[in-house]
Amino acid sequence: MIEAPKRSLPGMGMARGLWVTIYTMVKTIFLPGKHLATVNYPVVKETPVPRARGVIALDQEACTVCMLCARQCPDWCIYIEGHKEEKEPDKPGGRIKVRNTLDRFDIDYALCMYCGICVEVCPFDALFWSPEYEYSESNMGGMLHDMDRLQDWLLTVPENPALEK
Amino acid sequence: MTSFLTDLFSNFWVSLAGKLLIVALMIPLVGMVIGFAEMKLSAKMQARVGPYFAGGRWGWAQLIADGVKFFQKEDLIPAEADRPVFKLAPVLVLVSTVALLVVIPFGPDLIFRDLSVGVFFALAISSLSTIGILMAGWSSANKYSLMGGLRAAGQLIAYELPLVLAVVGAVILAETMSMAGIVEAQVSAGYPFVIFQFVGFAVFMIAALAELTRIPFDMPIAESELVMGYLTEYSGFRFLFFFLAEFANMFTLSAIAVTLFLGGWWLPGIPDDVLAYAGPLILVAKTFLLVFIMIWFRWTFPRFREDQLQSLAWKVLVPLALANIAITAVFKVVLG
């Protein structure tokens, strides 16, 4: 199935290679931006697709501290602490409602594998994916995103893309 | 004003100082310009942008920034290296490049020193760099550098022969060994020697690529095998010397090729008084054309293995060059 390279004049293979290189050079100089192999970041930024796994956003109101995400994480990089709060009953003599409230919800992005298991198993629509990727830090401590920072990422969560028919 | 300058420069010491200054400045300048050209051209050949941020949108200050960066690096010498040899090697390589500039005719009367054996001097001096490379490879106390240095020694010595023999054809046609005399011979003959010496020109260019250890002949450096060959242990301004020397050597060897084969500072149809000013520009333009071809070859081809390299030199290039000499000599005797 493999065909041997065609017998041609000695030097034709090298000449063809030279042609490809000079053709690429002329195309790149005179038709800029058309077929560059690289993107001139940060002057030009590519927008990632909506489903790209960039960062995880948290909706604190929806979280019930069920700990499923922390348990299912392969790296155990989610740190959750919560406490039970009692709310006054609606009517006098009614049941006291007990609500789990978050004290601490940290995701350590230095450990996170971006696998998405936490988003997938959350039964209360509290975790979402966002394609933001520019959050690098110069020290490792900054890679631990706390509750409020995760809440802020919620603003960058895109609409779900339309599906193929 | 002009008479003051003419009187000033007719003083031997002033003109000597001026010439030294020009030669000393030319090498870094030429090195940086060609280095920048290589970065940008290689980027365009690979569908990239190239240097962009240093110096506006064009990145022309990239090599200046690199030069400053290299200068302020720590001077690392391996503990077991042979210190005097290690320090002397880059100097030797750079000196051989600088000395080549002396015999290149930039215009009808613009040559630093018109030696009557200019060609001989040029070829002899350019082979000094071989010793420098071998010194670098040996003194680095590193097996990879040693292998690179030994490969370099073999390759550079092997390619000296085609380099020298290819030139003999042009010397026969010009009947003189002085570089300015060869250009004058092409001017009076009315055609550049490459028309009859195309074999010699091709052999010279291939041998020049091998002398510069550029791809496709860069076994001594062989970045993907020997990490940098004989240059592995060099960092900081010593590496800068090697780096600049390579680019400046591209310029000087191409300038020699232009002088010997392509007519030097002469273009047919331009009157003599314009040539006095336009001569250097024409020479530089032709040299940059050859430098562009060298860059083009570097970014297209892979590298030869050293036994293929050696067989190319001894079995192909040397017989071709010898045949070229024989045929040229016969034609010269028969046709006068």
Added chain:
Amino acid sequence: MVLDQDLVRHLSESSVSVELETEDMTLNIGPQHPSTHGVLRLVARVDGERAFDVQPVIGYMHRGYEKLAEVRSYPQITTLVNRIDWVSGYANEVPFIVAAEKLLEIEVPERAQYIRLILTEMARISSHLVFMASYPLELGAPTPLFFALRERERVLDLLEGVTGGRFHPNFNRIGGVKPAYGSGSSTRKVIQDLPAGFLAETRDAMDKVTVAVDEINSLVAGNEIILARTKGVGVLPPEVAASYGVSGPNLRASGVGFDLRKVEDYLPYHLFDFEVPVGENGDCWDRWHVRLLEIRQSVRIIQQAIDGIPSGPLQAKVPKVIKVPKGETYVRAENPKGEMGYYLVSNGAQGPYRLKIRSASFSNISILPWILEGVLIPDIIAIMGSLDFVLGDVDR
């Protein structure tokens, strides 16, 4: 492998002496080296430029996958497993999930199987494009790197559009592919099917990949220097290849026409029409050319799959908490690097009892001492590059 005393002495040599030994020299290639595809160390005894005893030392990248798998559940292991051969991420997950599905005896829906097949073939194209980029770079030609990686970006963007991850898709689930965004009341309704425009973009990307592969082919394959560097270099006879357990394109380049896609049924390859490229001589040039032809065949498969993709659910009916029943099974698949197999032993828990991973590159580089006998040092680099292994796959 029993190490003889001379070799032990050479291996423990830590200082570099400046005096030249007149006999052979021990040269350490790696572990940090531009061309060893990772942290592979080759201890080579060389005589001048000729190496006559090369011993690979591996294990610098051992991450303990099989031990990690003992304490994790199936979805967590799916995440880990696509980091074994990180160049072709998706292809590592498929045989593992198929092994679990075999023990559960679940039927995977048609659409899920088609999606798995399309993504696996894209992973194969991605891996072979990396080979096309890095192999000429090792031989000295720096330009095909950018052409190949530019095309690989298109394929990776397609993968990202469907799965969310370029290299580590984590898209397989037991019973099919990932069905929904999450488990909450509203996220459960967001189906993770192919996004709009995927089919058209894939057709476009496949055309561009074909054009680029032809361009790289004309830049590289006819080049006399490449032919001189790779023809006749590193010849691997088919009997030796089969006896060492070499698989994948390396085996097929030696003349053995064995492709697991035609033999096994982990994915519905029997529905598609494609050829298996087989080489003749088993040298480096054949290994390059087989991979180039495999890219073209993968493009062909993807085009057929896209034209015929059925509709349907993305995952079979599985309980919320999956416990795989007791049993053991071995599933092998045709990964881009070779044959990858998972031997799964389950005792009814949420994770496997024991997972043994048979990786392709580990067996492929077992041939290095045999094939690198008496070759020149530049040829060592050329041969290692043509075997196309990744250290993550070797060491796991």
